Amino acid sequence: MESADAVGAGAAGARVTPVQELAGALGMPDVPTQYVVPAHNDQQLAAAVTASVPVIDLGRLLKKDGTGDDELVKLRSGLDSWGLILVSNHGVDAAVMDGMRAASREFFRRPLEEKQKYTNLIGGKKFQFEGYGNDRVNSPDQILDWTDRIYLKVEPEDERRIALWPAHPKTFRDALHEFTKKCGNVKEGVLRAMANLLDLDDNYFVDQLGEKPLTHARCGYYPECPRPELVFGLKPHTDGTVVTVLMVDDTIGGLQVLRDGVWWDVPVVPHTLVVIIGDQIQIMSNGIFKSPVHRVVTNAKKERISMALDYSVDPMREIEPSAHLVNEKRPALYRKVKVKDYIAVHYNHFSHGEMFIDSLKI
Ligand SMILES: O=C(O)CCC(=O)C(=O)O
Numbered sequence: 001m002e003s004a005d006a007v008g009a010g011a012a013g014a015r016v017t018p019v020q021e022l023a024g025a026l027g028m029p030d031v032p033t034q035y036v037v038p039a040h041n042d043q044q045l046a047a048a049v050t051a052s053v054p055v056i057d058l059g060r061l062l063k064k065d066g067t068g069d070d071e072l073v074k075l076r077s078g079l080d081s082w083g084l085i086l087v088s089n090h091g092v093d094a095a096v097m098d099g100m101r102a103a104s105r106e107f108f109r110r111p112l113e114e115k116q117k118y119t120n121l122i123g124g125k126k127f128q129f130e131g132y133g134n135d136r137v138n139s140p141d142q143i144l145d146w147t148d149r150i151y152l153k154v155e156p157e158d159e160r161r162i163a164l165w166p167a168h169p170k171t172f173r174d175a176l177h178e179f180t181k182k183c184g185n186v187k188e189g190v191l192r193a194m195a196n197l198l199d200l201d202d203n204y205f206v207d208q209l210g211e212k213p214l215t216h217a218r219c220g221y222y223p224e225c226p227r228p229e230l231v232f233g234l235k236p237h238t239d240g241t242v243v244t245v246l247m248v249d250d251t252i253g254g255l256q257v258l259r260d261g262v263w264w265d266v267p268v269v270p271h272t273l274v275v276i277i278g279d280q281i282q283i284m285s286n287g288i289f290k291s292p293v294h295r296v297v298t299n300a301k302k303e304r305i306s307m308a309l310d311y312s313v314d315p316m317r318e319i320e321p322s323a324h325l326v327n328e329k330r331p332a333l334y335r336k337v338k339v340k341d342y343i344a345v346h347y348n349h350f351s352h353g354e355m356f357i358d359s360l361k362i
């Protein structure tokens, strides 16, 4: 969702019951009002149609002998139409994906006391982005999302806070390490192809990541929800990342993307990865690539699990539209911004259902 570093931490957050506990409460007649979206925002009832998101063969896409040209065309059309794509032949073994998903699922099945060892509330109160729990609560009128998560900094590797990485199941830490390592190649491959589409040097976006790019992993858990028509798994947002690489649940959908005022289901294709354009690429590409508004809907019958890797430029760097993409016909659309500041403010906007990128428009 947002790759937030310790930068934004500090505000006192109200303690919120894990959604998993709410969902498990016997005889609960309804969901707490804090989770109910206001009626005017209730497009949840509208039946979503499936988006024709293309599946891109990453191996072919990266071929330099011309055989990948079809994939490049598909990539362009997928990004222009949806702001996201599915990727196959991506080099992340099925065993690595399944192992990660299983470890994540098992973690959420552990008793609450054990999960609380990794809490994202220091002293039960002060919110930090890393750890287990809910999203940060900024104000009493914030609509909460029907999801628990464990959010961990995975890169730079020497900044990992291993004490917050679940020790059980025993496979969790290795699975996350391996998954992250493999997904890094997916991110780089897609970024190279995207630069290629804009006639930039292939390494342009990869170089922009800087010396210490930031990566966070978000294992999301969405329990069954008794009132799916009233409650979001994750409210509409754009990602504040460069790109997000996402492994969705292979048995249940829920991710939707907004286009032309309509919500579309993102199809579930086993063992593909979803790559979503983030705001940072929107800025660097001077608005040519657009970060899509997406959300997660809840389900009355089935829990859902997902694993997102949020890739960000080194927070100490500034980003701005590439000079190659700015000219008289197309002046710079966004102001230069320090990534650290962007990340901090993006989250506050998200929690109120606003899009921060709009405030950077020139
Ligand atoms: O759970 C999902 O499928 C989507 C998660 C998401 O949008 C995010 O983490 O930013």
Ligand SMILES: [Fe+2]
Pocket (backbone or CB within 6 Å): 001, 237, 238, 239, 244, 294
């Ligand atoms: Fe997202």
